[in-house]
Amino acid sequence: MHEREAVSEPREPAAAAGDGLPGGGVASHLAALLVDAGLLTPEQLRHGQRVQSKVSSTRTLLSILTELRYVDMPAIRRTLRTNRPALPLGAVLVELGYLTEPQLKLALALQQERPGTPLGEILSEHNFVQSGDVFGVLADLRGLIAVEPEQAALDIELLRQAPMRQYRSHTFLPLRRDLEGVLIAFADPLNRAHVETARHLFGSDVQVGVASRKSLAIALDRAEKLLAAPASGGAGDESPIVAAVHDIINSALEQQASDIHFEPLRDRMRIRFRQDGAMTAHREVPPDMAQAMVSRIKVMAGADIAERRRHQDGRILFETRRGTVDIRVSIYVSIHGEKVVLRLLNNRGALLGIRDIGMSQRMLEYLENDVLDAPSGVVIITGPTGSGKTTTLYASVNHLNDADTSIITAEDPVEYVIDGISQCSINPKINLSYEETLKHIMRQDPDVIVIGEIRDQFSAEVAINAALTGHKVLTTFHTEDSIGGLVRLMNMNIEAFLISSTVISVIAQRLLRRVCGHCAEDHVLTPHELRRLGYAAADAAGLTFRRGTGCPHCRHTGYRGRVAVFELLVLNERVRDAVIARKTSFEIRRISTETSGLVTLLEDGIAKAADGDTTFEEIIRELPRLSAPRPLAELRRLLGVKE
Numbered sequence: 001m002h003e004r005e006a007v008s009e010p011r012e013p014a015a016a017a018g019d020g021l022p023g024g025g026v027a028s029h030l031a032a033l034l035v036d037a038g039l040l041t042p043e044q045l046r047h048g049q050r051v052q053s054k055v056s057s058t059r060t061l062l063s064i065l066t067e068l069r070y071v072d073m074p075a076i077r078r079t080l081r082t083n084r085p086a087l088p089l090g091a092v093l094v095e096l097g098y099l100t101e102p103q104l105k106l107a108l109a110l111q112q113e114r115p116g117t118p119l120g121e122i123l124s125e126h127n128f129v130q131s132g133d134v135f136g137v138l139a140d141l142r143g144l145i146a147v148e149p150e151q152a153a154l155d156i157e158l159l160r161q162a163p164m165r166q167y168r169s170h171t172f173l174p175l176r177r178d179l180e181g182v183l184i185a186f187a188d189p190l191n192r193a194h195v196e197t198a199r200h201l202f203g204s205d206v207q208v209g210v211a212s213r214k215s216l217a218i219a220l221d222r223a224e225k226l227l228a229a230p231a232s233g234g235a236g237d238e239s240p241i242v243a244a245v246h247d248i249i250n251s252a253l254e255q256q257a258s259d260i261h262f263e264p265l266r267d268r269m270r271i272r273f274r275q276d277g278a279m280t281a282h283r284e285v286p287p288d289m290a291q292a293m294v295s296r297i298k299v300m301a302g303a304d305i306a307e308r309r310r311h312q313d314g315r316i317l318f319e320t321r322r323g324t325v326d327i328r329v330s331i332y333v334s335i336h337g338e339k340v341v342l343r344l345l346n347n348r349g350a351l352l353g354i355r356d357i358g359m360s361q362r363m364l365e366y367l368e369n370d371v372l373d374a375p376s377g378v379v380i381i382t383g384p385t386g387s388g389k390t391t392t393l394y395a396s397v398n399h400l401n402d403a404d405t406s407i408i409t410a411e412d413p414v415e416y417v418i419d420g421i422s423q424c425s426i427n428p429k430i431n432l433s434y435e436e437t438l439k440h441i442m443r444q445d446p447d448v449i450v451i452g453e454i455r456d457q458f459s460a461e462v463a464i465n466a467a468l469t470g471h472k473v474l475t476t477f478h479t480e481d482s483i484g485g486l487v488r489l490m491n492m493n494i495e496a497f498l499i500s501s502t503v504i505s506v507i508a509q510r511l512l513r514r515v516c517g518h519c520a521e522d523h524v525l526t527p528h529e530l531r532r533l534g535y536a537a538a539d540a541a542g543l544t545f546r547r548g549t550g551c552p553h554c555r556h557t558g559y560r561g562r563v564a565v566f567e568l569l570v571l572n573e574r575v576r577d578a579v580i581a582r583k584t585s586f587e588i589r590r591i592s593t594e595t596s597g598l599v600t601l602l603e604d605g606i607a608k609a610a611d612g613d614t615t616f617e618e619i620i621r622e623l624p625r626l627s628a629p630r631p632l633a634e635l636r637r638l639l640g641v642k643e
């Protein structure tokens with residue numbers, strides 16, 4: 001198969017693919033090909049066009065035809081492959097629904113800053129489209145072969161036919177030789193000089209493969225190592241897998257991800273990172289490679305490789321140039337195979353002081369003076385997983401940590417090591433259970449006890465009893481909001497008067513994504529949006545938040561980093577009475593708001609959004625809206641925030 005002689009790359013319709021002609025041109029060109037191939041009838045095409053003219057959104061014709069089930073993606077891709085229409089890659093990706101028009105515009109703008117960089121490269125590098133899809137469609141359009149050199153087995157004899165520097169300077173790599181010639185992976189297959197060099201070295205019948213620059217770079221490194229290594233047999237088959245797993249963990253660390261998910265799907269494994277609380281795509285791998293990667297992780301984590309039907313866990317101490325990273329591994333058996341999640345424990349940022357966790361001025365004063373400095377009692381930090389509870393817990397512990405205080409912890413697991421306190425990591429494998437640890441903790445003569453989490457009646461009782469005997473107890477809980485924490489304790493068969501006399505404070509919190517400072521613009525809330533927040537539209541008219549439009553600084557998400565919002569309930573007499581009287585959560589909430597200065601999560605979120613820290617969408621997505629918020633001016637006064 002010969003590379004068609006070349007190809008001046010069809011130009012992307014400049015700035016706007018949106019207004020009618022260019023995008024429409026691509027659509028009708030593709031639709032005509034489908035009709036010619038007998039995959040779509042002219043009636044179906046007309047129906048699709050009618051539907052498109054009626055929908056208000058910017059749906060592409062092909063996506064409508066696919067949704068109507070007149071055609072499917074494999075058929076479209078086959079048609080591209082047979083006909084190789086001279087259409088620009090970006091516009092085709094938009095038409096096929098892999099990419100949106102705003103993303104394409106952005107990518108073209110980015111390309112202008114880096115002339116000569118292929119568009120496919122920019123799309124894959126910025127994660128606009130999975131690189132497999134970008135290069136798959138590009139290969140279809142240009143009659144090339146999509147390859148993933150990163151995952152290919154390398155042929156050392158073939159590699160030796162040319163010097164490494166040739167591969168590097170022309171960014172290509174020979175993968176294998178078969179009857180049709182040598183298959184070569186190119187990062188820029190449309191660059192005629194690169195293809196000519198390869199033909200010169202490997203013969204005129206080279207098959208041109210297209211790969212992402214990243215995948216090729218990894219393969220080039222591997223090839224270099226392979227060529228440098230002394231010839232020997234052995235672990236040759238395994239090493240690409242070892243390298244791939246290593247590379248994924250390193251990328252996650254570099255990108256400051258907190259978790260890596262290896263998710264088996266029906267026909268492939270998807271690998272995603274959790275960054276700033278949100279999942280982001282990293283890459284996908286085929287099933288055979290997925291199995292090998294899972295086995296490799298099991299070996300690293302000390303789990304049982306032969307066991308594939310039970311959930312398992314383990315731990316990896318991963319060596320990097322900057323030190324050892326502690327990784328917790330959870331292996332969960334799903335219907336498509338084992339799902340593996342790696343939690344990167346020391347990759348969660350530094351230990352913060354309580355002044356740095358993002359509490360408003362007034363709340364911080366309450367936390368320092370009325371909560372943490374109280375002589376004894378229980379302080380509960382509550383919120384779902386990933387709400388930043390642990391950060392607040394450690395910041396509080398750090399605040400209490402001084403030479404004349406004895407602090408002891410029972411945690412599952414220890415996530416930050418703090419100098420000067422005694423931390424215990426629960427380990428059920430050796431029967432060091434939570435229960436066992438809590439029984440012993442009281443005998444250690446502590447002033448402050450940190451119980452990682454209240455997870456059952458037993459741990460709740462330990463916390464309450466410790467407080468009754470004059471200790472300060474810090475712990476966490478999984479509830480929606482602060483009042484929910486109290487109610488949950490009341491429902492755990494613990495006497496209401498014990499709760500009311502020991503619990504000092506319940507802090508509920510969430511992490512919302514922070515608006516990217518580089519691309520933020522004003523967002524004046526509409527009457528409908530105000531109503532969704534719980535405001536009467538007239539009362540809050542003109543309320544203005546910020547939102548990011550997307551730029552390279554924020555990976556085009558409009559968000560960068562996170563901001564914590566809090567609800568700090570300090571129990572006063574009125575609230576304690578309400579607990580003893582076993583009032584409903586609605587009543588306790590009302591009394592707390594009216595008498596204790598409680599500012600709700602929703603209200604703190606609104607105040608922070610009004611300061612430009614987070615968006616309307618984040619508030620709606622993350623915060624409970626249990627009661628109507630008070631006007632912004634009042635919230636700012638309650639929070640001690642200046643206008």
Ligand SMILES: [Zn+2]
Pocket residue numbers: 516517518519520548549550551552553554555556558559
């Ligand atoms: Zn941005």
